[in-house]
Amino acid sequence: MTADTPPASDGPLVRELSEDGLLARILPLLPRGEQTLVPPGDDAAVVAAPDGRFVVTTDVLVEDRHFRRAWSSGQDVGRRAAVQNLADVAAMGASPTSLVAALVIPGDLPVSWVEGLARGLAAECLPLGVGVVGGDLSGGPAVVVAVTAHGDLGGRAPVLRSGARAGDLLAHAGVAGRSAAGLALLEAGRADVDPELVAAHLRPVAPVAAGPEAASAGASAMLDVSDGLLRDAGRMARASGVRIELDSAAFRQDQERLRAAADTLxxxxxxxxxxxxxxxxxxxxxxxxxxxxxxxxPVGRVRAGAGVHVDGEPAPAASGWDHFAG
Structure with missing residues (x-):
């Protein structure tokens, strides 16, 4: 059975197993990782830190806030939980080494859904040699997935948001707008219009390997675009004390990919x-x-000044994602 094998649709509920019984179903599905010295089984795992430093980041997914079980399988949620943390490690110029996952799960949740979540974590971590080395389980009224990831800088300096300087070239790796389009299709009940965009929301793909490559190439600043291009570009501009100028033509292919969904909605x-x-x-x-x-x-330039401009004009107010808005 591979990490991508879909879980069975029937079987026991979480409340029908003990914690040890549930762990016995989950742990064999999780990768150990190339830097893991002591795997799960003791009070804590031990992971090598060859650089002498380690990068650490954490994110939380809350049911009905960040995902809906009506749309998302356990594997979808596991993959999203891994990707959003692996991308943050990569944005520092580091290579991810391990992660831990803490789960809050209701008793009426099928065990197969939790197994799917473990498979989703494994699907993202296995190709990168990243271990899932522990975590915690708790009961609660809704599913909450909290993942903490660690990374190795490989002797390089971390790449910060604050390092951009006037004259720098601005560049982007990955896609733009697809997750938002997929979410809009789901909310409108029109997932049939473009299943690939829906998949891009449920299971985003991050260019994790590009982070260390950018650091080795000499990147002066970098961040994960998780809350929207304008919002996150604004964060880099403020941290670096510069103006970010974006060229919308650089994203023409992204816009064309979304055209049919936009026209439909x-x-x-x-x-x-x-x-x-x-x-x-x-x-x-x-x-x-x-x-x-x-x-x-290439998607733009860094100039002296402040704020974000698109095609030479001040950018419209960024909406993007805000955990506490509305």
Missing amino acids: GAVAQRWVLDGGEDHGLLAAFPPGCALPDAFR
Whole structure:
């Protein structure tokens, strides 16, 4: 059975197993990882840190806030939970090494859904040699998935949001707007219009390997585009004390990919590209003369000043994702 094998649709509920019984179903599905010295089974795992430093990040997915079980399988949620953390590690210029996952799950949840979540974590971690080395289980009224990921800088300096300088080239790796378009289709009950866009929301694909490549190429600043291109570009601009200038033509292919969905819903494809979150692409600044890694495309420039401009004009107010808005 592979990490992508779909779970059975029947079987016991969580409340019908003990914690040890549930762990016995989950742990064999999780990868150990290349840097794991002591795997799950003791009070804590031990993971090598060859660099002498480690990168750490954490994210939470809450049922009916970040996902709906009516739309998302356990495997979907596991993959999203892994990707959003792996992308944050990559955005620091580090290679992910391990993660831990804490789950809050209701008793009436099928065990097969939890097994699917473990398979989803494994599907994202196995190709990268990343271990899932522990976590915690608790009961509760809704599913909550909290993942903490660790990464190795490989002797490089971390790439911060605050390093962009006037004259730098701005570049992007990954896709833009697809997750937002997929969510809009789901909310409108029109998933049939473009199943690939729906999949991009349920199971985003992040260019994780591009993060260390950008760091090795000399990137001066970088971040994970998780909350929308304009919102996250604004964060880089504020942290670096510069103006970010984006060229919308650089995202023309992204907009064209969303055109049919936008026409169906009466939406504007460019707004999904500029404001849509959860694609988990990487936005990076590179000093003049740096050769861009293959995964990156030029999308703008860093100038003296402040704020974000699109095609030479001040950017419209960014909506994007805000955990506490509305």
